[in-house]
Amino acid sequence: MSKKDIDEVTGVETTGHEWDGIKELNNPLPRWWLWTMYLCIIWAIGYMIAYPSIPLINASTPGLLGQTSRGDVAIEIAAAKESQKVFRDQIAAKSLVDIRKDEKLFQFARSGGKAAFAVNCIQCHGSGAQGGAGYPNLNDDDWLWGGDLEAIYTTIQHGIRVEADDDTRTSDMPAFAGDEILEKEQIVQVAAFVGSLSKQEVDAEAAKKGAAVYEENCASCHGEKGKGNKEFGAPNLADAISLYGDKQADIIRQVSKPKHGEMPAWVSRLDDITIKQLAIYVHALGGGE
Numbered sequence: 001m002s003k004k005d006i007d008e009v010t011g012v013e014t015t016g017h018e019w020d021g022i023k024e025l026n027n028p029l030p031r032w033w034l035w036t037m038y039l040c041i042i043w044a045i046g047y048m049i050a051y052p053s054i055p056l057i058n059a060s061t062p063g064l065l066g067q068t069s070r071g072d073v074a075i076e077i078a079a080a081k082e083s084q085k086v087f088r089d090q091i092a093a094k095s096l097v098d099i100r101k102d103e104k105l106f107q108f109a110r111s112g113g114k115a116a117f118a119v120n121c122i123q124c125h126g127s128g129a130q131g132g133a134g135y136p137n138l139n140d141d142d143w144l145w146g147g148d149l150e151a152i153y154t155t156i157q158h159g160i161r162v163e164a165d166d167d168t169r170t171s172d173m174p175a176f177a178g179d180e181i182l183e184k185e186q187i188v189q190v191a192a193f194v195g196s197l198s199k200q201e202v203d204a205e206a207a208k209k210g211a212a213v214y215e216e217n218c219a220s221c222h223g224e225k226g227k228g229n230k231e232f233g234a235p236n237l238a239d240a241i242s243l244y245g246d247k248q249a250d251i252i253r254q255v256s257k258p259k260h261g262e263m264p265a266w267v268s269r270l271d272d273i274t275i276k277q278l279a280i281y282v283h284a285l286g287g288g289e
Contacts, residue, residue, distance in 0.1 A: 091108075096153060100149065194251050
Protein backbone atom coordinates (compact mmCIF):
# COMPACT_ATOMS: atom_id res chain seq x y z
CA MET A 1 0.00 0.00 0.00
CA SER A 2 1.37 3.37 -1.04
CA LYS A 3 1.97 5.90 1.69
CA LYS A 4 -0.42 8.87 1.72
CA ASP A 5 1.08 12.18 0.80
CA ILE A 6 0.13 14.68 3.53
CA ASP A 7 0.61 18.41 3.01
CA GLU A 8 2.89 19.68 5.77
CA VAL A 9 1.19 23.10 6.07
CA THR A 10 -2.49 22.09 6.15
CA GLY A 11 -2.20 18.47 7.20
CA VAL A 12 -4.58 17.52 4.33
CA GLU A 13 -3.96 14.58 2.06
CA THR A 14 -2.98 15.55 -1.50
CA THR A 15 -4.21 14.06 -4.76
CA GLY A 16 -0.67 13.30 -5.83
CA HIS A 17 -0.79 15.96 -8.56
CA GLU A 18 1.92 18.58 -8.54
CA TRP A 19 2.59 21.59 -10.78
CA ASP A 20 5.78 23.59 -10.37
CA GLY A 21 6.04 22.53 -6.77
CA ILE A 22 2.39 23.31 -6.03
CA LYS A 23 0.45 20.31 -4.75
CA GLU A 24 -3.33 19.81 -5.10
CA LEU A 25 -5.15 19.17 -1.85
CA ASN A 26 -7.71 16.39 -1.76
CA ASN A 27 -10.39 18.37 0.11
CA PRO A 28 -13.73 16.51 0.22
CA LEU A 29 -16.88 18.26 -1.07
CA PRO A 30 -19.15 19.72 1.61
CA ARG A 31 -21.79 17.26 2.82
CA TRP A 32 -24.65 19.69 2.12
CA TRP A 33 -23.49 20.04 -1.50
CA LEU A 34 -23.32 16.29 -1.98
CA TRP A 35 -26.77 15.70 -0.49
CA THR A 36 -28.19 18.47 -2.68
CA MET A 37 -26.70 16.81 -5.76
CA TYR A 38 -28.11 13.41 -4.72
CA LEU A 39 -31.57 14.90 -4.19
CA CYS A 40 -31.43 16.56 -7.62
CA ILE A 41 -30.56 13.23 -9.23
CA ILE A 42 -33.45 11.54 -7.43
CA TRP A 43 -35.81 14.41 -8.45
CA ALA A 44 -34.67 14.14 -12.10
CA ILE A 45 -35.30 10.40 -12.18
CA GLY A 46 -38.73 10.87 -10.61
CA TYR A 47 -39.59 13.65 -13.11
CA MET A 48 -38.45 11.47 -15.99
CA ILE A 49 -40.80 8.71 -14.83
CA ALA A 50 -43.78 10.99 -14.14
CA TYR A 51 -43.66 13.30 -17.19
CA PRO A 52 -42.80 13.00 -20.91
CA SER A 53 -39.03 13.22 -21.16
CA ILE A 54 -37.16 10.56 -23.13
CA PRO A 55 -37.15 11.29 -26.90
CA LEU A 56 -38.28 8.46 -29.16
CA ILE A 57 -38.38 8.30 -32.97
CA ASN A 58 -41.75 10.00 -33.47
CA ALA A 59 -42.68 11.15 -29.97
CA SER A 60 -41.44 10.73 -26.41
CA THR A 61 -42.21 8.60 -23.37
CA PRO A 62 -45.65 9.70 -22.12
CA GLY A 63 -44.84 9.54 -18.39
CA LEU A 64 -47.06 8.05 -15.70
CA LEU A 65 -49.06 11.28 -15.27
CA GLY A 66 -49.53 11.84 -19.03
CA GLN A 67 -49.50 15.63 -18.53
CA THR A 68 -47.87 18.05 -21.00
CA SER A 69 -47.81 21.81 -21.40
CA ARG A 70 -49.03 21.36 -24.96
CA GLY A 71 -51.93 19.28 -23.69
CA ASP A 72 -52.79 21.96 -21.13
CA VAL A 73 -52.82 24.62 -23.85
CA ALA A 74 -55.04 22.43 -26.04
CA ILE A 75 -57.53 22.08 -23.18
CA GLU A 76 -57.51 25.84 -22.58
CA ILE A 77 -58.03 26.56 -26.29
CA ALA A 78 -60.91 24.09 -26.44
CA ALA A 79 -62.50 25.73 -23.39
CA ALA A 80 -62.07 29.19 -24.95
CA LYS A 81 -63.64 28.04 -28.21
CA GLU A 82 -66.54 26.52 -26.33
CA SER A 83 -67.15 29.79 -24.48
CA GLN A 84 -67.05 31.64 -27.82
CA LYS A 85 -69.31 29.18 -29.60
CA VAL A 86 -72.52 31.10 -29.00
CA PHE A 87 -71.04 34.22 -30.65
CA ARG A 88 -69.38 32.33 -33.49
CA ASP A 89 -72.62 30.54 -34.29
CA GLN A 90 -74.39 33.90 -34.49
CA ILE A 91 -71.70 35.31 -36.77
CA ALA A 92 -72.03 32.29 -39.03
CA ALA A 93 -75.82 32.67 -39.23
CA LYS A 94 -76.16 36.46 -39.49
CA SER A 95 -75.38 38.90 -42.27
CA LEU A 96 -72.60 41.44 -41.90
CA VAL A 97 -75.13 44.25 -41.52
CA ASP A 98 -76.96 42.40 -38.74
CA ILE A 99 -73.68 41.68 -36.96
CA ARG A 100 -72.83 45.38 -37.13
CA LYS A 101 -76.16 46.32 -35.57
CA ASP A 102 -75.75 43.95 -32.59
CA GLU A 103 -73.37 45.80 -30.24
CA LYS A 104 -72.15 42.75 -28.27
CA LEU A 105 -71.74 40.66 -31.40
CA PHE A 106 -70.04 43.57 -33.15
CA GLN A 107 -67.49 43.98 -30.33
CA PHE A 108 -66.76 40.24 -30.35
CA ALA A 109 -66.38 40.17 -34.14
CA ARG A 110 -64.13 43.23 -34.14
CA SER A 111 -61.87 41.73 -31.46
CA GLY A 112 -61.63 38.48 -33.40
CA GLY A 113 -60.95 40.39 -36.60
CA LYS A 114 -58.20 42.38 -34.94
CA ALA A 115 -56.48 39.16 -33.85
CA ALA A 116 -56.83 37.65 -37.33
CA PHE A 117 -55.51 40.87 -38.88
CA ALA A 118 -52.41 40.73 -36.67
CA VAL A 119 -51.66 37.20 -37.85
CA ASN A 120 -52.50 37.48 -41.54
CA CYS A 121 -52.52 41.11 -42.73
CA ILE A 122 -49.97 43.32 -40.96
CA GLN A 123 -47.14 41.97 -43.12
CA CYS A 124 -48.48 44.09 -46.00
CA HIS A 125 -50.87 46.63 -44.50
CA GLY A 126 -48.85 47.37 -41.34
CA SER A 127 -49.70 46.89 -37.67
CA GLY A 128 -51.91 49.98 -37.72
CA ALA A 129 -53.37 49.17 -41.17
CA GLN A 130 -51.69 52.34 -42.43
CA GLY A 131 -50.33 50.57 -45.51
CA GLY A 132 -47.30 51.68 -47.46
CA ALA A 133 -45.98 52.03 -50.99
CA GLY A 134 -48.03 49.59 -53.04
CA TYR A 135 -50.18 48.54 -50.06
CA PRO A 136 -53.45 50.42 -49.40
CA ASN A 137 -54.09 52.36 -46.22
CA LEU A 138 -57.21 50.78 -44.71
CA ASN A 139 -57.88 53.71 -42.37
CA ASP A 140 -58.82 56.26 -45.01
CA ASP A 141 -61.92 56.42 -47.21
CA ASP A 142 -60.15 55.77 -50.50
CA TRP A 143 -61.34 52.35 -51.71
CA LEU A 144 -60.46 50.78 -55.05
CA TRP A 145 -63.23 48.17 -54.91
CA GLY A 146 -65.64 49.76 -52.46
CA GLY A 147 -65.49 50.16 -48.70
CA ASP A 148 -68.87 48.91 -47.50
CA LEU A 149 -69.06 45.67 -45.50
CA GLU A 150 -70.00 43.44 -48.43
CA ALA A 151 -67.33 44.90 -50.71
CA ILE A 152 -64.60 44.45 -48.08
CA TYR A 153 -65.83 40.92 -47.35
CA THR A 154 -65.68 40.00 -51.05
CA THR A 155 -62.20 41.48 -51.46
CA ILE A 156 -60.89 39.51 -48.47
CA GLN A 157 -62.54 36.35 -49.74
CA HIS A 158 -61.28 36.39 -53.31
CA GLY A 159 -58.26 38.68 -53.17
CA ILE A 160 -56.76 40.73 -55.97
CA ARG A 161 -55.51 39.19 -59.22
CA VAL A 162 -55.49 35.60 -57.96
CA GLU A 163 -55.35 33.39 -61.03
CA ALA A 164 -56.73 30.34 -59.22
CA ASP A 165 -59.86 32.20 -58.05
CA ASP A 166 -62.55 32.82 -60.67
CA ASP A 167 -64.17 35.53 -58.51
CA THR A 168 -61.01 37.46 -57.75
CA ARG A 169 -60.86 41.24 -58.20
CA THR A 170 -59.11 42.00 -61.48
CA SER A 171 -58.21 45.22 -63.22
CA ASP A 172 -55.24 45.64 -65.51
CA MET A 173 -54.13 49.08 -66.60
CA PRO A 174 -52.45 49.10 -70.03
CA ALA A 175 -48.74 49.77 -70.27
CA PHE A 176 -49.13 52.86 -72.43
CA ALA A 177 -45.41 52.98 -73.22
CA GLY A 178 -44.63 49.26 -73.27
CA ASP A 179 -47.65 48.52 -75.46
CA GLU A 180 -46.85 51.55 -77.66
CA ILE A 181 -50.30 53.05 -77.11
CA LEU A 182 -48.97 56.52 -76.35
CA GLU A 183 -45.80 58.34 -77.28
CA LYS A 184 -43.44 59.57 -74.57
CA GLU A 185 -44.54 63.18 -75.01
CA GLN A 186 -48.20 62.21 -74.64
CA ILE A 187 -47.42 60.29 -71.43
CA VAL A 188 -45.70 63.36 -69.98
CA GLN A 189 -48.72 65.46 -70.94
CA VAL A 190 -51.31 63.09 -69.44
CA ALA A 191 -49.20 62.81 -66.27
CA ALA A 192 -49.32 66.60 -65.97
CA PHE A 193 -53.09 66.55 -66.38
CA VAL A 194 -53.47 63.81 -63.77
CA GLY A 195 -51.31 65.81 -61.37
CA SER A 196 -53.51 68.86 -61.92
CA LEU A 197 -56.58 66.86 -60.83
CA SER A 198 -55.16 66.71 -57.30
CA LYS A 199 -54.12 70.39 -57.35
CA GLN A 200 -50.40 69.77 -57.94
CA GLU A 201 -48.17 72.37 -59.52
CA VAL A 202 -47.71 71.17 -63.09
CA ASP A 203 -46.85 72.53 -66.52
CA ALA A 204 -50.13 74.19 -67.47
CA GLU A 205 -49.54 73.86 -71.23
CA ALA A 206 -48.67 70.16 -70.90
CA ALA A 207 -51.71 69.58 -68.68
CA LYS A 208 -53.98 71.26 -71.23
CA LYS A 209 -52.75 68.94 -73.97
CA GLY A 210 -52.88 66.00 -71.55
CA ALA A 211 -56.60 66.58 -70.98
CA ALA A 212 -57.33 65.43 -74.53
CA VAL A 213 -55.05 62.41 -74.15
CA TYR A 214 -56.77 61.56 -70.87
CA GLU A 215 -60.26 61.83 -72.32
CA GLU A 216 -59.40 59.48 -75.15
CA ASN A 217 -57.42 56.88 -73.18
CA CYS A 218 -58.20 57.09 -69.46
CA ALA A 219 -61.67 58.52 -68.84
CA SER A 220 -63.43 55.24 -69.65
CA CYS A 221 -62.03 53.73 -66.43
CA HIS A 222 -61.11 56.66 -64.18
CA GLY A 223 -64.06 58.85 -65.14
CA GLU A 224 -64.19 62.22 -66.86
CA LYS A 225 -63.15 64.05 -63.70
CA GLY A 226 -60.74 61.34 -62.51
CA LYS A 227 -62.96 60.25 -59.63
CA GLY A 228 -62.30 56.57 -60.35
CA ASN A 229 -64.65 53.63 -60.76
CA LYS A 230 -64.99 50.96 -58.07
CA GLU A 231 -66.57 48.56 -60.51
CA PHE A 232 -63.25 48.34 -62.34
CA GLY A 233 -61.00 48.97 -59.35
CA ALA A 234 -59.86 52.20 -61.03
CA PRO A 235 -58.44 54.60 -58.41
CA ASN A 236 -59.58 58.14 -57.78
CA LEU A 237 -56.94 60.38 -59.33
CA ALA A 238 -58.25 63.61 -57.84
CA ASP A 239 -57.91 62.96 -54.11
CA ALA A 240 -54.10 63.26 -53.69
CA ILE A 241 -53.94 59.67 -52.44
CA SER A 242 -51.65 57.52 -54.54
CA LEU A 243 -50.66 53.91 -54.09
CA TYR A 244 -47.41 54.17 -56.05
CA GLY A 245 -46.45 57.82 -55.52
CA ASP A 246 -47.92 61.16 -56.62
CA LYS A 247 -44.85 62.92 -58.00
CA GLN A 248 -44.77 63.56 -61.75
CA ALA A 249 -42.04 60.95 -62.18
CA ASP A 250 -44.18 58.40 -60.30
CA ILE A 251 -47.23 59.12 -62.46
CA ILE A 252 -45.19 58.90 -65.66
CA ARG A 253 -43.73 55.60 -64.51
CA GLN A 254 -47.16 54.18 -63.65
CA VAL A 255 -48.70 55.27 -66.96
CA SER A 256 -45.73 53.92 -68.92
CA LYS A 257 -45.46 50.53 -67.21
CA PRO A 258 -48.01 50.18 -64.40
CA LYS A 259 -47.49 48.12 -61.28
CA HIS A 260 -50.27 45.67 -60.46
CA GLY A 261 -50.53 44.61 -56.84
CA GLU A 262 -51.77 41.24 -55.63
CA MET A 263 -53.62 40.09 -52.53
CA PRO A 264 -54.26 36.47 -51.48
CA ALA A 265 -57.72 34.93 -51.71
CA TRP A 266 -58.35 34.17 -48.06
CA VAL A 267 -61.40 31.99 -48.77
CA SER A 268 -59.04 29.04 -49.21
CA ARG A 269 -57.05 29.83 -46.05
CA LEU A 270 -59.52 31.09 -43.45
CA ASP A 271 -62.99 29.97 -42.41
CA ASP A 272 -65.97 32.15 -43.25
CA ILE A 273 -66.44 33.29 -39.64
CA THR A 274 -62.89 34.66 -39.51
CA ILE A 275 -63.33 36.40 -42.87
CA LYS A 276 -66.51 38.04 -41.58
CA GLN A 277 -64.66 39.19 -38.46
CA LEU A 278 -61.86 40.63 -40.60
CA ALA A 279 -64.40 42.51 -42.73
CA ILE A 280 -66.03 43.93 -39.60
CA TYR A 281 -62.67 44.97 -38.16
CA VAL A 282 -61.37 46.61 -41.35
CA HIS A 283 -64.67 48.42 -41.88
CA ALA A 284 -64.55 49.73 -38.30
CA LEU A 285 -61.05 51.19 -38.67
CA GLY A 286 -62.62 54.47 -39.67
CA GLY A 287 -62.57 54.50 -43.45
CA GLY A 288 -65.39 52.04 -44.10
CA GLU A 289 -68.27 53.33 -46.18
